[in-house]
Amino acid sequence: MTDAQPSADRRLAAQALAANDPTGWFEPLYAEAAACGAVVPWDRAEPNPLLVDWLTSASIPQGARGLVIGCGYGTDAEFVAARGIRTTAFDISPTAIRGARARFPQSPVTYKVADLLHPPEAWLGAFDLVIESITVQSLPPEIRRAAVTSIQNLLARDATLLVIADIATAPALGPPWPLTADDIGAFTAPDLTPVRIQCLPRPDAPGRHRWRAEFHRPAS
Numbered sequence: 001m002t003d004a005q006p007s008a009d010r011r012l013a014a015q016a017l018a019a020n021d022p023t024g025w026f027e028p029l030y031a032e033a034a035a036c037g038a039v040v041p042w043d044r045a046e047p048n049p050l051l052v053d054w055l056t057s058a059s060i061p062q063g064a065r066g067l068v069i070g071c072g073y074g075t076d077a078e079f080v081a082a083r084g085i086r087t088t089a090f091d092i093s094p095t096a097i098r099g100a101r102a103r104f105p106q107s108p109v110t111y112k113v114a115d116l117l118h119p120p121e122a123w124l125g126a127f128d129l130v131i132e133s134i135t136v137q138s139l140p141p142e143i144r145r146a147a148v149t150s151i152q153n154l155l156a157r158d159a160t161l162l163v164i165a166d167i168a169t170a171p172a173l174g175p176p177w178p179l180t181a182d183d184i185g186a187f188t189a190p191d192l193t194p195v196r197i198q199c200l201p202r203p204d205a206p207g208r209h210r211w212r213a214e215f216h217r218p219a220s
C-alpha cells in the first residue's frame with residue numbers, strides 16, 4: 001500500500017509558498033495539466049453561474065471595456081464577450097493563456113499574460129467592467145491588500161467591479177484563503193462604493209455559498 005499523493009495543485013502550491021513565491025505554482029500547474037493531464041481544480045466547461053446570473057440582468061452597455069482577472073482557460077471571459085463587452089482577459093500563466101486561445105480559436109477576447117500585482121500601465125483606469133472571480137483568494141493574505149489596490153486601479157470612471165469569492169468562516173490554511181466580510185468590504189475606497197454585497201448559494205455546488213459583491217466608481 002502507498003500513501004495517498006497530494007493533488008498537483010496542493011503539491012505545487014506547497015513548494016511555491018515554501019519558496020516564498022506565492023504566485024509561483026500557477027504556471028507549473030497549468031504546464032503539468034498540458035503535459036500529463038494534472039487537474040486544474042477551478043476549470044469549468046460552463047461560465048460561473050453567479051457571473052451569468054449577474055451579467056444577464058446588469059445594465060452594462062454594449063461596447064463597454066471589460067477585464068477578466070485570472071482568466072485561466074477563458075470560460076468566463078468568453079461569456080462576458082458574448083454579452084457585447086469588448087473583453088480583455090489575463091492570467092499570470094502563459095500556458096493557461098495558450099490553453100484559452102486553443103480552446104476558443106475564434107474568440108473575440110484579447111487574451112494576455114500579465115500579473116495582477118504589476119499590471120501594464122495602459123490598463124490603469126482603462127476598464128468599465130472588471131471581473132474578479134476567486135483569484136484574490138488564491139493569493140496569501142499578506143499580498144491581498146496589494147492585489148485589491150491593483151484591482152481598484154484598473155477601473156475607469158463610471159465603472160463596475162464584480163467580486164466573486166468563497167466565504168471565510170474561520171482562518172484557512174490556504175490556498176485558497178476565502179474572504180471574510182471585512183475582506184470584501186476592503187474593496188471599498190473613497191471613489192469605489194459598494195452597490196450590493198450578497199452571500200449566495202452556489203448553483204454549481206449545492207450546500208455551499210459565495211460572496212458576490214458589486215462596486216461602482218462614480219462618473220466624477
Ligand SMILES: C[S@@+](CC[C@H](N)C(=O)[O-])C[C@H]1O[C@@H](n2cnc3c(N)ncnc32)[C@H](O)[C@@H]1O
Binds near residue numbers: 042090091
Ligand atoms: C483560483 S483560479 C480562478 C480562475 C477563474 N478566475 C475562476 O473564477 O475560475 C486563479 C487564477 O488566477 C491566476 N493568477 C493567480 N495569480 C495571478 C496574478 N498575480 N496575476 C494574474 N493571474 C493570476 C491563476 O493562474 C489562475 O488561473
